[in-house]
Amino acid sequence: MTPKTTATFLACTALVALAGGAQADTALRLAHWLPPSHSLQTTGFEPWTQSISEASGGKISFSIFPAQQLGSATDHYDLARDGIADISYVAPSYQPGRFPIISLAEHPFMVTNGIEGSAAFNDWYMQYAAQEMPDVHVCMAFMQDPGTLHTVEPMTLPGDLQGKSLRPANAVMGSMISLLGGASVQVPAPEAREVIARGAAEGITFPWDSVYLFGIDKETKFHVDFPLYTTVFVMAMNKGSYEAMPEDERAVIDAHCTSEWAQKIGSGWAEQEQSGRVKAMEDPAHTVHTPTAEELAAWREATAPLMDAWREEVSAKGHDAAAIEASFREHLSAADALFE
Secondary structure (H helix, E strand, C coil): CCHHHHHHHHHHCEECCCHHHCCCCEEEEEECCCCCCCHHHHHHHHHHHHHHHHHCCCCEEEEEECCCCCCCHHHHHHHHHHCCCCEEEECHHHCCCCCCCHHHHHCCCCECCCCHHHHHHHHHHCCCHHHHCCCEEEEEEEECCCEEEEECCCCCCHHHHCCCEEECCCHHHHHHHHHCCCEECCCCHHHHHHHHHCCCCCEEEECHHHHHHCCHHHCCCEEECCCCECCEEEEEEEHHHHHHCCHHHHHHHHHCCCHHHHHHHHHHHHHHHHHHHHHHHHCCCCEEECCCHHHHHHHHHHHHHHHHHHHHHHHHCCCCHHHHHHHHHHHHHHCCCECC
16 A cells, blocks of 8 residues: 555544454454545445444454445446455446446436335345356446436426536446537546536536535536436445355345345435435526427437447346346336336
């Protein structure tokens, strides 16, 4: 580590206290790439790891490594696969084409919210996780609350993106921007405001409150009020680490790798993102456009080729795309999280 990263480690690494002062038998490293102040750590990872430690009677402890301390955001699947981290927070879309099944959830106009949506998503994806991610033990999957389009000038119809440059949230959004005649500006989230401020991009697809968290609200004053997309994540565990644990400790891990916990981990973050929509609606400096039925139909029609491409890609890999898609929609509908 450099002196800077060492200082960050000392300041930010969260070591979960052992219940009752018991000596830990298993010390696990959890890696993620968000800042340690992010709500996903404070309302998600920390309560989750503390619950595991307490349920194990102090036999399992965690060190949390935020802010890419163990590796770049794009490498977190491989960090878990290779044992650099015991558990890692993976954004599958950071490696486009590697995990096509899970990318279904990131397509436009699928999910209404990230709370019930996360539980439904986990239920659905666990049917395919071992097949699509065989190098790791997939603990659970959850999703971000839906994001939308935030721009420096009004862009309320698909044709408004023609000739524009925007920063996409994930690979699917990058494909959508290209499909609609725009250009993608690929930069990490912390750099997005600067890119927009200097005119290199005219908007971004982003969750609501993250616009405020990253200061992007200073540049983008126009927003479209619809659940354009979501981004999905996986908690991946190194297979060797999981299999080496005593049976009673594996049982504790299994009890915390559930749809209920997927919803709990995602809920605090989802509620925070939803609060950003309220801020924008109440801020006179911002304009939030609610699409008409006709405008929404135009967006659906314009983005439909993205789903056609997904079906072709998944079918080409030998999967039953129609059955996978139908199952996902059924899970979302049962949880009242399907956007219709």
